[in-house]
Amino acid sequence: MPKTIAEKILSEKSGQDARSGQIVICDVSWAIAQDGTGPLSIRRLQDAGLEKVFDPERVIFFIDHAAPSPRKELSNAHQIIRSFAQKTGATVSEINQGVCHQRMVEDFINPGDLLIGADSHTCTSGALAAFSTGMGSTDVAVGMALGKVWLKVPPTIKIEVEGNLSKGVYSKDLILYIIGLLTADGATYKALEFSGSTISGLSMSERFTMSNMAVEAGAKAGLIASDQITRDYLKQRGRESHFREIFSDPDAEYEKIITIKAEEIEPMVALPHTVDNVQTASQASGTKIHQVFLGTCTNGRLKDLEIAAKILEGKTIARGLRLLVTPASKKIYLEALQKGVIETLVKAGAAVTSPGCGPCVGIHQGILGDDEACLSTQNRNFLGRMGNPKGFIYLSSPATAAVSALKGEISDPREVV
């Protein structure tokens, strides 16, 4: 019987012939949490007398949301993580290392893996043909201790994108367009699979942006078949021997197939306060903004910073506007430093923060003032997200963000690129 990527991986991990709709118990390859969710996982394990991990190298805590800590309560939360790790041998990714999802794809995930993470954007790793999904602290705590998780095998919606993206249009625009089409709950309980010639032509960096945002349509996973680009990515990181070809069989059963022509996609912006509230950048142009944020697990990679730097090179951001830049990982930060990308951004007026989630979660570093608007390359624009329920968040690609930073208002990047 032909299978989808989701059915293939979950069959392998459950040792059963897993079909969409079935409930299976799977072996997890990785169980991760971050500093917002990890301490509760740890407390659940302690309360249950289960203070152990199934494999210290495959249980990882990332201190990325409040890194470095802006207040004592969070410093104490970090202590809970560090002391649990010391006791059990679990791995800790410290405050200088970056966002969990970026670190997972850079250093750990291989095709066919099953990752559960106590962070909703765990779906990012789906771009490496791994089944990766977000869960809460207790589900992940059990996964950490026992190496097991129960899952309902999801049906798959296939998104087929054909053709070339126009100049000034990026995978972020494509995924915003798709979420607008599906709506914020259009893929709830389902897996999305991105395929077609456009997806095959995307770099891994751009593919991660797609998978990262699958959850914004409610999806459980955002999967992309592995190919030569996946292999090259793993090779660059010393993991070529872990490459496997994983794809949906040609006759696999999909719940739905949606076909999109890449040529028709324009630069997109999500308006407050839901991600599916999308318009083209040209429709949204002229909206005054006070802050621009370039970073996150969605668009804080080297290529994203380079796109922005190219637009900002030799120029200065609009008067009165703040530009914040947060590289997604230490590796990206170092590469951006070596290539002069950080220098270009700083000269244009950017304030650069250490690698991590930065202002995206509203804990520190760039909280909005009342009635202020921010254009961000992050994945979510819910009311209150950036620390103030009286703020307004717009989402876009790095190119749209950079052009808008120059003008002080939302602008179509095709005017300059």
Place this chain on the structure above:
Amino acid sequence: MILEGNAKKFGDNISTDLIAPGRLFHLRNNLPELAKHVLEDAEPNFAEKIQKGDIIVGGRNFGLGSSREHAPAIIKIAGIGAILTQSVARIFFRNAINVGLPIFECDTSQIDAEDRVQIDLLKGTVENLTKKITLTFQSLPEIMVAILNDGGLMPYIQKHGGFKL
């Protein structure tokens, strides 16, 4: 088991940012304190208006967004007995059951604010006692019923030593 309480009505797309906002991130290891702020960005002073056993009645896509389990945990700590909603986001759904907070999908357009509501978990029905209407809800998968019956995922794991299908 039967749960009864007054309906506390909310609209569509109540995100975990509205239930347990990021600006209160530092209270996450003090759930009783965080519970005092539950849903306050959707309805000011909501925690003070809750009578123990009240039932949250939501619209579409309740609990979308972040994976923070603190969201259903503080709803429960604040005294809410159950959630009825048109539809629920996936991670929130698992989290609610895992913390022992009953949550069911039903046609909530038939329930208004402060209606008296009775949920029969065995029969799979919701009685709107105020409007004298009976609604049915989608039954949970067996494994979730077992987790809920044991009071949450950790008690379930302690009882069975692992997952049982």
